[in-house]
Amino acid sequence: MRSYLVLFQMRFIRGLQYRTAALAGVLTQFFWGFMYILIFEAFYASSSTPQPITFHQLVNMMWLQQAFLALIMLWFRDSEIINQITKGDIAVELLRPIKLYEFWYARLLAQRTSSALLRFLPILIVASLLPYPYNFVLPPDAFSFILFIITLVLGVLIVVALSMLIYISMFYTLSGTGSILIFGVIGEFLAGLIIPIPLMPEALKRIIYFLPFRYTTDLPFRIYVGNITHNEAIISILIQIVWIIILYIIGKLWMNKALKRLVIQGG
Amino acid sequence: MIQVEGITKTFQVAKRNKGVIEALKHLVRREYTIVKALDNVSFNIKQGEIVGYIGPNGAGKSTTIKVISGILVPDNGTCNIIGYTPWKDRKEYVKHIGVVFGQRTQLWWDVPVIDSYQLLKDIYKIPTNVYQNNLELLTETLELKELLNTPVRQLSLGQRMRCEMGAALLHDPKILFLDEPTIGLDAVSKKAVRNFIKTINQEKQVTVILTTHDMRDIEELVNRIILIGKGKILLDGTLDEVKLKFGSEKTMVITYSTQFKPFDFPIENINGNQLRFMINTNKQSLPQIIDKVSEYVQIEDIDINHLPIEDIIVKLYKEYQL
Amino acid sequence: MLYWKYVKILFKSQLEYRTSFILLSIGQIFVPFSVFLGIYFLFQRFQEIKGWSLWEVALCYGIIHIAFSLSECFARGFDGFSRLVISGDFDRILVRPRSTIVQVLGSQFEFTRVGRLLQAVVIFIIALAKINIEWNVLKILTLLMMIISGVFIFTGVYMIGATLCFFTIEGLEIINIFTDGGREISQYPISIYKDWIKKFFTFVIPYGVVNYLPLLYVLDRSDKVFYMFTPLIGILFIFPCILIWKFGVRHYLSTGS
Numbered sequence: 001m002r003s004y005l006v007l008f009q010m011r012f013i014r015g016l017q018y019r020t021a022a023l024a025g026v027l028t029q030f031f032w033g034f035m036y037i038l039i040f041e042a043f044y045a046s047s048s049t050p051q052p053i054t055f056h057q058l059v060n061m062m063w064l065q066q067a068f069l070a071l072i073m074l075w076f077r078d079s080e081i082i083n084q085i086t087k088g089d090i091a092v093e094l095l096r097p098i099k100l101y102e103f104w105y106a107r108l109l110a111q112r113t114s115s116a117l118l119r120f121l122p123i124l125i126v127a128s129l130l131p132y133p134y135n136f137v138l139p140p141d142a143f144s145f146i147l148f149i150i151t152l153v154l155g156v157l158i159v160v161a162l163s164m165l166i167y168i169s170m171f172y173t174l175s176g177t178g179s180i181l182i183f184g185v186i187g188e189f190l191a192g193l194i195i196p197i198p199l200m201p202e203a204l205k206r207i208i209y210f211l212p213f214r215y216t217t218d219l220p221f222r223i224y225v226g227n228i229t230h231n232e233a234i235i236s237i238l239i240q241i242v243w244i245i246i247l248y249i250i251g252k253l254w255m256n257k258a259l260k261r262l263v264i265q266g267g
Numbered sequence: 268m269i270q271v272e273g274i275t276k277t278f279q280v281a282k283r284n285k286g287v288i289e290a291l292k293h294l295v296r297r298e299y300t301i302v303k304a305l306d307n308v309s310f311n312i313k314q315g316e317i318v319g320y321i322g323p324n325g326a327g328k329s330t331t332i333k334v335i336s337g338i339l340v341p342d343n344g345t346c347n348i349i350g351y352t353p354w355k356d357r358k359e360y361v362k363h364i365g366v367v368f369g370q371r372t373q374l375w376w377d378v379p380v381i382d383s384y385q386l387l388k389d390i391y392k393i394p395t396n397v398y399q400n401n402l403e404l405l406t407e408t409l410e411l412k413e414l415l416n417t418p419v420r421q422l423s424l425g426q427r428m429r430c431e432m433g434a435a436l437l438h439d440p441k442i443l444f445l446d447e448p449t450i451g452l453d454a455v456s457k458k459a460v461r462n463f464i465k466t467i468n469q470e471k472q473v474t475v476i477l478t479t480h481d482m483r484d485i486e487e488l489v490n491r492i493i494l495i496g497k498g499k500i501l502l503d504g505t506l507d508e509v510k511l512k513f514g515s516e517k518t519m520v521i522t523y524s525t526q527f528k529p530f531d532f533p534i535e536n537i538n539g540n541q542l543r544f545m546i547n548t549n550k551q552s553l554p555q556i557i558d559k560v561s562e563y564v565q566i567e568d569i570d571i572n573h574l575p576i577e578d579i580i581v582k583l584y585k586e587y588q589l
Numbered sequence: 590m591l592y593w594k595y596v597k598i599l600f601k602s603q604l605e606y607r608t609s610f611i612l613l614s615i616g617q618i619f620v621p622f623s624v625f626l627g628i629y630f631l632f633q634r635f636q637e638i639k640g641w642s643l644w645e646v647a648l649c650y651g652i653i654h655i656a657f658s659l660s661e662c663f664a665r666g667f668d669g670f671s672r673l674v675i676s677g678d679f680d681r682i683l684v685r686p687r688s689t690i691v692q693v694l695g696s697q698f699e700f701t702r703v704g705r706l707l708q709a710v711v712i713f714i715i716a717l718a719k720i721n722i723e724w725n726v727l728k729i730l731t732l733l734m735m736i737i738s739g740v741f742i743f744t745g746v747y748m749i750g751a752t753l754c755f756f757t758i759e760g761l762e763i764i765n766i767f768t769d770g771g772r773e774i775s776q777y778p779i780s781i782y783k784d785w786i787k788k789f790f791t792f793v794i795p796y797g798v799v800n801y802l803p804l805l806y807v808l809d810r811s812d813k814v815f816y817m818f819t820p821l822i823g824i825l826f827i828f829p830c831i832l833i834w835k836f837g838v839r840h841y842l843s844t845g846s
Contacts, residue, residue: 024761024762035774177609189623338683371681375599385594386598389591
């Protein structure tokens with residue numbers, strides 16, 4: 001366990017060192033958040049029927065999405081891991097006394113966390129200074145905030161587990177790009193990053209609630225803005241835990257299979 | 268045809284210190300050091316010369332090459348190369364030069380070599396008959412026949428370097444800049460490349476400027492050496508002059524049968540009945556040395572080895588504190 | 590012309606990696622299509638956006654994405670320019686007796702963007718079918734000019750982004766705001782946005798002259814014929830971009846790499 005923590009720390013500090021990249025990233029994300037907000041504003045202004053989520057709540061969700069993008073995007077590209085898989089340099093890793101799944105998991109987790117930590121605060125602070133209804137506000141009550149933190153953390157664990165599945169699939173496709181692009185897009189759509197889930201057609205919503213994707217972003221952020229009741233939130237936390245366990249088991253089993261295949265084939 | 272006069276160039280390099288505190292400071296403010304890459308560099312090179320441009324890493328070799336190939340503007344100084352100022356008349360000037368970078372290729376990686384050559388023909392607007400002639404000549408001299416239809420990525424380093432040489436000469440440049448052309452090559456390929464350079468220099472009077480760390484390149488190809496260190500030209504002379512000045516030290520190996528008295532002069536090595544030591548023909552003539560040695564041993568055989576260029580260069584570096 | 594010879598050699602290079610090529614192209618269909626799907630669903634809920642219907646927006650979307658994917662193909666050399674500077678291959682370009690712009694354009698050609706192009710064309714055609722337009726030659730010409738103009742604008746922005754590489758290697762993703770961001774914004778006719786955004790995207794980076802004014806003309810929302818010529822302004826945008834590029838090259842020549 002200790003070695004994973006050390007690894008986490010190393011990657012974390014490394015991630016903190018990219019100053020200009022971070023600044024550029026912050027500006028870019030701020031822009032994108034703002035753009036989506038403007039588009040939604042135009043839509044909302046064109047209709048007088050009340051929506052499942054108010055405009056101001058949606059605005060806050062957009063800000064949260066941008067601020068925590070590193071924690072919720074499905075596909076987080078790690079060139080080193082990709083290289084190791086596609087070029088079969090796994091031998092080096094397998095010779096070390098570590099479990100590959102946990103090793104990569106910790107690494108991916110650290111990268112995302114350091115990236116998010118660099119960026120979320122500036123985005124949210126600036127967003128909070130905007131005039132109503134564009135401004136970022138605090139959650140309606142303290143309990144919502146606590147639920148938000150819990151579901152966000154659990155959500156990150158889910159999304160990393162999901163991305164691990166994509167990495168494991170690369171043992172079979174041996175390509176770093178094409179298939180990943182497709183998975184990434186589908187996953188992000190189902191998580192509500194292309195169109196917010198409350199605004200989706202009802203039929204689609206029913207399918208989405210069965211999948212794990214929305215538990216990474218839709219859930220925590222809607223809790224934050226107060227669009228999900230506390231009761232529903234608590235039940236959702238249980239569902240999150242179930243998903244984490246399922247994805248972990250599937251991931252480990254699949255990876256073992258893939259590694260065995262690699263060893264048999266001789267890499 | 269190459270006249271370089273008083274070229275100076277300084278760079279600003281951002282300082283990067285280690286540690287977390289420094290990294291945080293770096294976030295807020297950047298510090299710079301000023302590096303004088305070239306300091307009043309001057310030399311003249313005539314057409315048809317092969318010049319070895321040597322010096323330790325960071326001495327200013329690549330900076331000089333960049334200036335005289337027109338891709339870097341110096342702070343001061345003038346440059347007149349075949350009538351052009353490289354950085355001012357870039358597009359016209361580069362038509363007459365060829366560059367080979369040892370590490371990087373100018374060929375397109377995934378397609379057959381001949382396709383790259385074709386594209387270069389279009390880039391340099393080489394007339395078809397000239398192109399055909401050159402292609403034939405280069406294919407023959409560099410033995411490219413089997414390589415032309417192979418994608419570059421499938422070639423060995425030696426094969427690739429031969430193709431690079433060909434590519435650099437398709438457009439009949441008057442000057443050829445070679446940056447570490449034999450680096451990483453096996454002995455056979457090195458020999459082939461060196462032969463080729465000698466041939467085109469003799470047949471087409473191509474002026475060659477060669478930067479290298481490989482002293483055999485110097486020995487086999489070069490008739491003139493320019494040494495640059497810390498941005499300054501430290502030495503500019505023919506290879507013979509350099510050898511004369513610094514190469515007067517040699518190694519002598521004496522095979523003997525009987526020893527008369529213990530050796531009381533510095534020796535390098537005794538192996539069985541072979542004695543090896545350094546001599547300086549500037550200080551003592553050979554007959555004098557042989558006389559002296561006869562006092563110590565019964566000489567059966569004598570072998571004298573010139574100090575290899577490598578050692579001469581090391582001595583040079585030491586002398587100039589590089 | 591030299592540029593097409595570059596494209597030929599790059600195409601041959603890409604064919605060596607056939608499966609990856611095909612997969613990427615397919616992926617390139619999915620990405621923008623998911624965005625369109627999102628728009629489609631939003632229209633199911635909201636019916637219209639500031640007076641524009643789904644298929645009118647789809648037409649705008651189609652035009653912009655066609656222009657964008659074409660410029661992504663052609664100007665990829667500028668988009669990925671940092672790669673050339675870092676590897677030192679730009680020095681190689683400077684040592685050749687040709688224009689830097691032609692050579693950079695010829696350094697990369699992203700064939701896989703054909704995926705995005707395909708889905709844009711499909712949506713474009715469906716949109717045209719679903720909208721009632723009184724067609725005449727001038728309107729078809731306008732549509733063509735809108736696309737061409739868009740290509741020039743996007744290429745110009747890529748060029749500016751590449752020029753940034755001469756001054757810094759970090760933080761280049763900022764330029765995405767104007768390329769990807771510009772594309773996402775101008776998917777919708779810019780009249781839906783606030784005033785200052787409209788002004789920025791008309792006078793600074795002129796996407797508006799591509800997607801809004803001529804669109805008004807094509808859809809008969811305006812009878813000002815002169816609107817059909819506004820795309821020409823977009824084409825002119827490339828000239829200041831070329832100047833900026835040349836300035837960047839001069840800076841590179843005096844500071845080295």
